[in-house]
Amino acid sequence: MEPLLEVKNLKVIFNTMAGVVKAVDGVSYYIDEGEVIGLVGESGCGKSVSQLAVTQLIANPPGEIVGGEIIFEGQDLLRYKADSKQMRSVRGAKISMIFQEPMTSFNPVFSIGEQIIEPLMLHLKLDRQAARQRAIELLEQVGISDARVRVNNYPHQFSGGMRQRAMIAMALSCHPKLVIADEPTTALDVTTQAQILEIMMEMTKKFRNSLVIVTHNLGIVARHAQRIYVMYAGRIVESGSADDVFNDPRHPYTIALLKSVPRLDEERGRQLIPIEGLPPNLIDMPPFCVFKPRCSLASQCIGESDPELRQVGDNHFTRCHLGIKGEPSGNIPR
Amino acid sequence: METSPDNTLVEVKNLKMYFPVTQGVLRRKIGDVKAVDDVSFKIRQGETLGLVGESGCGKTTVGRCILRIYQPTSGQIILEGQDITKLPRNKVQRLRYKMQLVFQDPYGSLDPRQSAGSIVGEPLKVHHLCPDPQEYRKKVEGLFTLVGLNPEMTNRYPHEFSGGQRQRIGIARALSCSPLFIVCDEPISALDVSIQAQIINLLQELQKKLRLTYLLIAHDLSVVRHVSDNIAVMYLGHIVELTDWKELYENPLMPYTQALLSAVPIPDPRVERKRERIILKGDVPSPLNPPAGCPFHPRCWMAIPDCSKQLPQLRQVAPNHMVACIRV
Numbered sequence: 001m002e003p004l005l006e007v008k009n010l011k012v013i014f015n016t017m018a019g020v021v022k023a024v025d026g027v028s029y030y031i032d033e034g035e036v037i038g039l040v041g042e043s044g045c046g047k048s049v050s051q052l053a054v055t056q057l058i059a060n061p062p063g064e065i066v067g068g069e070i071i072f073e074g075q076d077l078l079r080y081k082a083d084s085k086q087m088r089s090v091r092g093a094k095i096s097m098i099f100q101e102p103m104t105s106f107n108p109v110f111s112i113g114e115q116i117i118e119p120l121m122l123h124l125k126l127d128r129q130a131a132r133q134r135a136i137e138l139l140e141q142v143g144i145s146d147a148r149v150r151v152n153n154y155p156h157q158f159s160g161g162m163r164q165r166a167m168i169a170m171a172l173s174c175h176p177k178l179v180i181a182d183e184p185t186t187a188l189d190v191t192t193q194a195q196i197l198e199i200m201m202e203m204t205k206k207f208r209n210s211l212v213i214v215t216h217n218l219g220i221v222a223r224h225a226q227r228i229y230v231m232y233a234g235r236i237v238e239s240g241s242a243d244d245v246f247n248d249p250r251h252p253y254t255i256a257l258l259k260s261v262p263r264l265d266e267e268r269g270r271q272l273i274p275i276e277g278l279p280p281n282l283i284d285m286p287p288f289c290v291f292k293p294r295c296s297l298a299s300q301c302i303g304e305s306d307p308e309l310r311q312v313g314d315n316h317f318t319r320c321h322l323g324i325k326g327e328p329s330g331n332i333p334r
Numbered sequence: 335m336e337t338s339p340d341n342t343l344v345e346v347k348n349l350k351m352y353f354p355v356t357q358g359v360l361r362r363k364i365g366d367v368k369a370v371d372d373v374s375f376k377i378r379q380g381e382t383l384g385l386v387g388e389s390g391c392g393k394t395t396v397g398r399c400i401l402r403i404y405q406p407t408s409g410q411i412i413l414e415g416q417d418i419t420k421l422p423r424n425k426v427q428r429l430r431y432k433m434q435l436v437f438q439d440p441y442g443s444l445d446p447r448q449s450a451g452s453i454v455g456e457p458l459k460v461h462h463l464c465p466d467p468q469e470y471r472k473k474v475e476g477l478f479t480l481v482g483l484n485p486e487m488t489n490r491y492p493h494e495f496s497g498g499q500r501q502r503i504g505i506a507r508a509l510s511c512s513p514l515f516i517v518c519d520e521p522i523s524a525l526d527v528s529i530q531a532q533i534i535n536l537l538q539e540l541q542k543k544l545r546l547t548y549l550l551i552a553h554d555l556s557v558v559r560h561v562s563d564n565i566a567v568m569y570l571g572h573i574v575e576l577t578d579w580k581e582l583y584e585n586p587l588m589p590y591t592q593a594l595l596s597a598v599p600i601p602d603p604r605v606e607r608k609r610e611r612i613i614l615k616g617d618v619p620s621p622l623n624p625p626a627g628c629p630f631h632p633r634c635w636m637a638i639p640d641c642s643k644q645l646p647q648l649r650q651v652a653p654n655h656m657v658a659c660i661r662v
Contacts, residue, residue: 159617162617192388193597195613216526218527219598220599222603223603247602257527261601262560264600265600272534274530275531278496
């Protein structure tokens with residue numbers, strides 16, 4: 001079966017005063033229908049940019065998609081211009097996004113309802129009355145009480161969690177095939193985070209769409225994603241099923257990330273192992289493995305070249321010269 | 335140096351901090367935001383108290399009251415056996431070198447026009463702790479080394495440092511006048527995952543080396559559990575559960591604590607599949623108009639009609655385990 005979305009060798013650059021920033025440097029991934037995948041990495045690793053590129057929301061200039069294919073439902077979206085009719089009919093209708101900052105991603109001068117009604121009228125050709133009714137139903141579905149009144153509220157009258165719920169309602173309003181959630185809960189409290197993710201998963205099940213969760217929080221993807229891509233410095237360094245990536249990680253970066261966070265369920269007393277150094281400068285990338293300067297196993301590594309992604313298991317890939325066997329983070333009591 | 339027999343360094347008794355809400359041109363007072371309402375706890379010398387809760391629950395306000403950045407509405411703050419709540423401003427200022435603050439935002443909390451060395455050394459000058467310039471320079475360089483920064487970087491400006499390094503500068507500044515007590519207000523939440531561990535480790539090392547006492551304010555329970563001796567859970571200005579780290583994780587009694595723990599995802603899909611999840615409904619109520627009785631009862635799945643009648647008091651249910659809940 002063809003995947004719903006297949007991104008092949010995507011390259012995005014930003015032309016800056018200091019030079020060309022290779023924000024996304026040859027990223028390939030796919031997502032099947034109804035699947036939930038997670039994309040993890042630190043800030044600046046290109047995870048958001050790789051997602052914005054899917055709907056061509058990269059500001060040009062300075063950004064530019066310089067290579068690759070984005071095949072969605074059998075068509076290469078990169079053959080269409082960003083402002084073409086075809087892209088407009090995809091954006092919001094077939095592929096929609098949930099952004100990190102629910103405050104800045106809503107327009108403060110229009111009511112929440114107005115902003116949910118707009119895509120409904122545009123894409124589903126509903127009349128205003130029907131669209132409004134639909135907007136109220138959607139708000140009810142994401143757990144906003146008193147939706148009939150709340151639909152007329154402005155974004156500032158909603159709390160952070162409510163805004164993010166409204167955002168989910170908006171993203172799902174036109175029954176998209178694919179929802180991309182870019183750090184959907186980063187600005188929220190843990191309890192609200194759990195609540196929002198639960199609603200997102202419920203809605204995903206109900207609407208049978210696919211979901212990409214972009215986050216730096218390893219716990220969130222472990223809880224919700226079926227497959228995981230780990231990104232570092234504009235590349236995917238490891239990919240595989242959630243179980244493989246978390247319980248049998250094969251890339252030193254994935255292992256290091258897992259060891260650097262405290263776990264709620266581990267025995268206490270384990271020393272956290274930070275990743276030394278900083279991510280590389282994306283303008284001037286080394287000709288060898290991008291993680292080598294920070295890699296704890298660098299002394300064992302004899303590979304001089306830049307490693308390619310290679311298969312290490314059933315649908316499990318890593319970009320590392322070393323044939324390391326992973327170990328799960330920390331020891332797990334009980 | 336007076337400490338009480340059980341080695342308590344900081345004690346907070348019935349602390350209340352109400353912020354007035356005003357309206358109109360004349361700024362008439364129409365009510366109070368009870369940011370902190372009757373909070374009491376003790377921190378022993380060399381220990382860490384973790385203070386957790388959702389945003390707006392008053393945890394930062396508690397920290398700021400202890401440092402007397404805010405003048406508390408009522409209650410007592412006792413540092414080394416001395417009540418500092420009533421001390422006049424100038425006297426408090428002289429006490430400040432004993433208590434310091436590490437801020438959340440390593441970008442906003444450093445003056446961009448001051449060199450890193452001058453930022454770190456400023457408290458020494460303010461408190462006249464180091465009049466000799468030679469010694470001053472040595473001391474600042476020593477502080478840089480202590481927090482893992484290269485002493486040659488004293489002449490650089492904050493923008494030349496990364497987020498993790500900036501947080502180290504903030505920590506060095508807090509350590510400059512050898513404080514006894516440091517309030518760490520969300521010290522790692524603005525940092526990247528791979529950098530967070532560096533700062534947590536640094537704080538732990540420094541605590542061991544210098545016998546520091548911390549009040550760690552954070553919302554990430556896995557971090558708080560990793561470093562704290564005791565943990566206080568706050569909800570809408572009240573402490574709802576207070577116990578040691580082990581008990582809190584293994585035997586959380588207050589429903590809110592249970593929900594908070596269950597909301598933290600564990601980076602292991604096998605564990606996650608087996609976990610029972612408690613998802614709270616709705617939002618935190620406004621502190622301007624808190625619900626009657628137990629502040630948590632509108633969201634609580636164990637609530638009974640009695641819960642909305644009276645504010646439950648924090649009471650001891652086991653040695654070193656206090657809960658404010660009538661259902662326990």
